[in-house]
Amino acid sequence: MGHISRLLGYSLRHKGILFGFLFSASIGIMFNLMAPIVLIHIIDNVILADNLDQLLPFTLLYVSLGGLYSLFDTFGRYGAAISSQRVIYDLRKDIYESLMGKDLAFYDENETGQLLARATADVTTMREFLFWGLRVEFIGLSMLIGTFFVMYTISPELTVYMLMVIPIMIGFIYVFVKKVRPVFYAARKQYGALSSVLAENVVGHKVVRSYAQEEKERKRVEKENQGFLELRVEASRLLSFYHPMLPALFGALIGFLIYIGGDLINQGSSLLTMGEFVGFVSLVGMLMMPARFLSWGVGMYQRASASGERTFYILDAAEAVTNPENPVDVSDFAGAVDFDNVYFSYTGDNFILRNISMSVKPGQIVALLGGTGSGKTSLINLIPRFYDVDKNSTVTYQGKTYSLTDKGSVKIGGNKYPIDGNYIEIEGERVKVEAPGTVCVNGIDVRLYSIEDLRRRIGIVHQDPFLFSATIRENISFGRPEATLEEIQDAAKAAMIHDFIMTLEEGYDAEIGERGVTVSGGQKQRMAIARALLADPSILILDDSTSSVDAKTEMLIQKALENLMKDRTTFIITHRLSTVRNADLIVMLERGQIVEMGSHQELVTAGGLYAGIHQTLTEMELAAVISDDSGAKVSIRGGDSP
Numbered sequence: 001m002g003h004i005s006r007l008l009g010y011s012l013r014h015k016g017i018l019f020g021f022l023f024s025a026s027i028g029i030m031f032n033l034m035a036p037i038v039l040i041h042i043i044d045n046v047i048l049a050d051n052l053d054q055l056l057p058f059t060l061l062y063v064s065l066g067g068l069y070s071l072f073d074t075f076g077r078y079g080a081a082i083s084s085q086r087v088i089y090d091l092r093k094d095i096y097e098s099l100m101g102k103d104l105a106f107y108d109e110n111e112t113g114q115l116l117a118r119a120t121a122d123v124t125t126m127r128e129f130l131f132w133g134l135r136v137e138f139i140g141l142s143m144l145i146g147t148f149f150v151m152y153t154i155s156p157e158l159t160v161y162m163l164m165v166i167p168i169m170i171g172f173i174y175v176f177v178k179k180v181r182p183v184f185y186a187a188r189k190q191y192g193a194l195s196s197v198l199a200e201n202v203v204g205h206k207v208v209r210s211y212a213q214e215e216k217e218r219k220r221v222e223k224e225n226q227g228f229l230e231l232r233v234e235a236s237r238l239l240s241f242y243h244p245m246l247p248a249l250f251g252a253l254i255g256f257l258i259y260i261g262g263d264l265i266n267q268g269s270s271l272l273t274m275g276e277f278v279g280f281v282s283l284v285g286m287l288m289m290p291a292r293f294l295s296w297g298v299g300m301y302q303r304a305s306a307s308g309e310r311t312f313y314i315l316d317a318a319e320a321v322t323n324p325e326n327p328v329d330v331s332d333f334a335g336a337v338d339f340d341n342v343y344f345s346y347t348g349d350n351f352i353l354r355n356i357s358m359s360v361k362p363g364q365i366v367a368l369l370g371g372t373g374s375g376k377t378s379l380i381n382l383i384p385r386f387y388d389v390d391k392n393s394t395v396t397y398q399g400k401t402y403s404l405t406d407k408g409s410v411k412i413g414g415n416k417y418p419i420d421g422n423y424i425e426i427e428g429e430r431v432k433v434e435a436p437g438t439v440c441v442n443g444i445d446v447r448l449y450s451i452e453d454l455r456r457r458i459g460i461v462h463q464d465p466f467l468f469s470a471t472i473r474e475n476i477s478f479g480r481p482e483a484t485l486e487e488i489q490d491a492a493k494a495a496m497i498h499d500f501i502m503t504l505e506e507g508y509d510a511e512i513g514e515r516g517v518t519v520s521g522g523q524k525q526r527m528a529i530a531r532a533l534l535a536d537p538s539i540l541i542l543d544d545s546t547s548s549v550d551a552k553t554e555m556l557i558q559k560a561l562e563n564l565m566k567d568r569t570t571f572i573i574t575h576r577l578s579t580v581r582n583a584d585l586i587v588m589l590e591r592g593q594i595v596e597m598g599s600h601q602e603l604v605t606a607g608g609l610y611a612g613i614h615q616t617l618t619e620m621e622l623a624a625v626i627s628d629d630s631g632a633k634v635s636i637r638g639g640d641s642p
Contacts, residue, residue, distance in 0.1 A: 003308030004301065007126055008134075010087045017086070021079025025139050028072035033146050035065045036279040036286070040154070044275030076135065084130035088123055091311070095119050098314050103321035104386045108346065113196025118314060121191055122307035133300030140293030147290065151283050154276050157264075158257055162284070172245065180238045180299065185306035187231040192310070194224040239299060247288065254284050321385050327450035333457045334362040334442055335538040335569035337383060342437035343390040343401065344378060351390070351401045352378045353592045355434070360585065362538075365570045367580045369613065370589035376573045379589070380541050382439045383571070384458045385446055394434045395424055404433065441539070459537030463573075465528030467519070472501055473508040475527055479535035488534060495530035497523060540570040577614070586610060 011018050038061055046054045099115065152159045201217050261277045272280075342356040353375045360366050368376045381387050393404040402410050409416045410424055423430045438445050446454060459479070467475050476491060477483045488508065492498040500523060504510040512518055519527070532540060572579055580586060581600050588596035588603075588610050596603055596610050603610035 003305050003312055004129075006312060007087070007091075007130070007304065007308055010090055011083060011130065011134075013090060014083055014086050017079055017083045021076045021083060021135070022138060024072045024079060025076035025135065026142060028069045028076060029139060029142050029146055031065045031068040031072065032143070032286070033150050035062060035069075036150065036282050038062045038065065039282060040273075040275040040279035042275070043278055044273050048274060076139075080131050080135045084127050087130055088127040091126070092119065092123055095123070095311065095314055098317075101319065102317065103319055104381070105320050105346065106317055111192075111196040113194075113199040114192035115314065116199065117188075117192040117195040118307075118310045121195075122188060122311045125188075125307040126304045126311065129300045129304035133297045133304060136293035137297030137301070140290035140297060143290035144287070144294070147283050147287055151280060154280050154283070155261075155272055158261060158272070158280055161257065161260060162253070168249070172249075176238065176295075176298065180235065181302045181306065183231060183235045183238065184303045185309070187228065187235055188303075188306045188310055190224070190228045190231055194221075194228050197221050197224050254281060257281060257284060321388050321451065323451050324448050327453065328444055328448045330449055330453045330457060332442065333538045336360065336362050336440075336442050337539065337569055337571075338438075338440040338443070339379075339382075340438050340440070341434055342379075342382065342439060343394050343403075343434070344375075344382065344387065345390060345403070346387075351394075351592060353382075354396070354401050356437070356592075356594060358585075358587060358594065358597060360569055360571075362569055363567045364584040365572065365582065366585045366587060367583035368571060368573045368587050368589065369575070369580065369610070373591075374589040375592040376589055377543060378592075380543065380571050380573065383441070383446065383539065383541065384455045384460065385451055388447060389437050389439055391436055393436055395431050396434070397426055397429075397431050456535075457537050458539045458541065459532035459535050460541045461525070461528045461532045461543065463543045465524050467512050467524055467527060469512065471506075471509050471511055472504075472527065475512060476508075476530045476534055478531055483534055488530075491530040491534035492527075494533055495526045497526035497530055500526075538568060540568050542570065542572045542574070580614075 038058060042055070042058050042062065045051060046058055096119075099119070148159065148162070151162065197220055201221060258281065261272060261280065264272045265274060265277055337360040339356045339358050342353055343351055344353040345351045356375075356379065368379065370376050378387070382389060390403060395402050395404065395410055397412060402412055404410045404419070409418045411417075412426065417424045417426050419433060422433050424433060425431075440446065441449070441454070456479075468478070473485070473488055476488050480487075485508065489498055492501060492508075501508055501510070529542075572583065574580065584599065586596075586598060586600060586603055587594055588608075590609070596606070596608050598606070600614075604614055605611075
């Protein structure tokens, strides 16, 4: 009931419409219950009493009651539709805002297809419950109570017989609910799994076709689709068994009451007149509608409850990265960045970064080098707080780092070791306890800034940039929607994409297809660079952002960036030798630790790991030049145009 009560809480935001449609439904029920009473009067006091002059007026009254019921039922339906649409509008808005506010860890743990299914199909299921299920449950329960009240005023004796059957019906509904709810929940979960597979195949269709894996992926989709089909068939089987049972039960009940009532009339009993008998039987027939309504409502309630559990999970998921209560002012944001004893892990037990300490002055260019999994991207993700540094103290023992989740001790190899001051003694060895690290900008912990203010002053160009289905102008000005066309063009020129844009018929108003499919990889990179440059950030992060452009275009971009990076702190993840050489600080990472750090000349002179990489890259570049001079066609552009 918790999830449904929360959903009803959304309905109370529009209580005027909610109570309005419930009131209309109540008035309609009242007119509907008056019809059998008029029917009793027509039979006993008009037809059997031979007062046929009153037959037409009471017949018109009987028909009018049906018309009034239909009129108020229409008002109720319309009110329920408006109420449900407004509630779902509010819920979708909250879900979107919640998804946009989630940190990257949330998306690491949840599949995109599952999230989309929860935000679309599950929300639609809850809308159906609000529009139809809630309404029919209210009408069904109200009619059930009202019908029994009218029946009791007509014949208490027959009503007692009726009440004997109610426990059987309640037990039947209870068993149905117990069986159908798990099936509906499993079906909703399976629908999310099916959506995830379909989303992966649509987004990655080029990869699927490139490797000729259509049949494999077809079977994968078929497996999930078959699983969803089986669960829906099982749910349909339960519903198909349940719904026909109600008419059978009511048919048996009406037959039983006809026998009892007919016997009472045949004996000439004053307890029941012919009109009362007919009216009572018609009321029993009317019980079919609330019974069906309640059964439909129960099914919708179960589906909505399962969907609510999945949907409210998004709203309730705790966020690891949150705003401080009193954010620090960011008016002075020069761009000095300091990493002090930083440890970081995605899961809490496998540290990606360990003991990272370095200071970057405003305006410096920092090149991050290292193999796959060395922690380069994880390191720069800490600056805009896509993730936060580990909040616990740590100890490193025999090459492995442990987080002190228990303030008084640390658990290693199944044993707990107490903390003595700033040390832990493990088998006679004193191991130092490292205090939680920090990432600071301008000497202030990034966790003290407002997330929005912090990120507005950080420009990021990702390795695989994302472009929206919008115009080129809208994509470049995404971070600064108020930017003028001249400012947008200046940024595009600096990113070496202006000339290409001007070759398009609509220029900056040209539409980009979904995910930027109408432009090449290099063009997307340069548009993303222009977008970051237009935002004029104090800190610039380039995550291998020149990997998709040819050497000539890279040189032109690099020259433009040299001017644009003045007085701007820049972090670059790259393997381009020309870019690395120009960096003020080169940081070599290996297995989450800094193994070398310094300028190009310092590291070459040191003769360490960087010197070896530098020599290898120099030889590769020389080989490429010789090959190109010999007439061989060497291209790494991948179809890109300057």
